[in-house]
Amino acid sequence: MRIPDINYLEPDNLDEALRLLEVYKNSVEVVAGGSDLLVQLKNRTSSASHLVDLHKIKSLNNIVFDSEKGLKLGATTTLLEIIRNEVIKENYPALVEAAEKVGAFQHQAMGTIGGNLCLNTRCWYFNQSARWRKARPICLKMGGDVCHVVPNSRDCYASYCGDTAGILIAYRAKAVVSKNGSQRIIPVEELFTGNGKQPISLESDEIITEIQVSAPKQGQKGVYLKLRQREAIDFPQVGVSLNTVWEGHNCIEARMVLTAVSPKPVIVDEVEKIIVGNAVDSQIITAFKEAAQNSGQPVANMAGGVRHRKKMLGIMAEKALKKVAP
């Protein structure tokens, strides 16, 4: 499988990159690490004819931390740079945990935080070569009118499988989104549409330029748990991200996010009502498990049985709570 002919562009500054995205809008893809996009080009699941590569733009690759203002991550900061950064390890260990679980060493060296957030949704019937897909009617995600996973569905159920999105949303992080001439700052959860076919809310002439995470609070504890077939390479079958803040044994803040069980990361709203103001006891744990299990709707679009993944939502939610509770 060879990559099709493309117009490959390497701007060395952000303004030029944004101008190129505007010029080639709707036929352009942005590439940073490229470990997902290049596979899509080989599989012909992306039909972009222009690539704008951000690797020469130094201003997008930086890590700035202030103990009061928090963390700013340039969008092309690699996952390996995050993993190896002592300040991030100390202040946002759950983010490091999530970055360490992406793929394997090579994917972490190539992959970027912005790229990992903007990962395309995945499905057994989509992430295949053109030749494989030719044997079946065209699916919803590829512009056809059939879903091979949920019969008669009008919506695409491809799953969002990025590893770092959950914990960033749990941290209530923000994304700086830039286009030619303007910039906006949105909560990370607003990057995701919930539409399996077009999962990322960015227009084709917009990119994430920075991720901002507020300063860690006293008593903050977070965790990212990932269910996958093997200990490396694989995307999640279930992802559970939990961030909490404790005063003594009482939880004063909590946010749990599920990934790989929906076309977008799912914030489990009831978690705050269950645990904030309380210490962890068996009733809280049971309520936590139920809330997680009821919030994720895995479908048969990846390895691992649906019932197993659904059950694991509850088991992993309990595990996550026990890991963070004092």
Add this chain to the structure above:
Amino acid sequence: MRQLINLRVNGESYETLIKPNNTLLEVLRENLGLVGTKEGCNCGDCGTCTVLVDGKPILSCLTLAKKMEGYEITTIEGLAEGEKLHPIQQAFVERGSIQCGFCSPGMILTGKALLDYKARPTRDEIKKAIGGNLCRCTGYVKIFDALEDASNKIAAE
């Protein structure tokens, strides 16, 4: 349209004509004749095509060749010094960590990236680092052993 690019590979400069859609793997093998880097899955799932770029392990099947101008690329051919094998290569030979040899270049280079960063990794750290390099022959144990041996040898030097 083909374009001329300059690549630094194993300390030498190469000028070669490529198309923008050529991957680094294709150019290393087909243009430069450096066939030590192997094509496995061609989609980033096996680690066979691993090379080092500025010391970091990357999947050459998922990297555009044009992108690599200005970086220092190390392939398996660049490890030995003449007839003298790199300690990791020597350890692989001595421990019997090579059977068909197809995963070995990628495996050794990923191991090198780890040992260049951390002198004496634990066995768990070794396992984690080479998690992205699949081997169908050896069952991995002798590979872990070889990397431990190499790390001890390098640290002692």
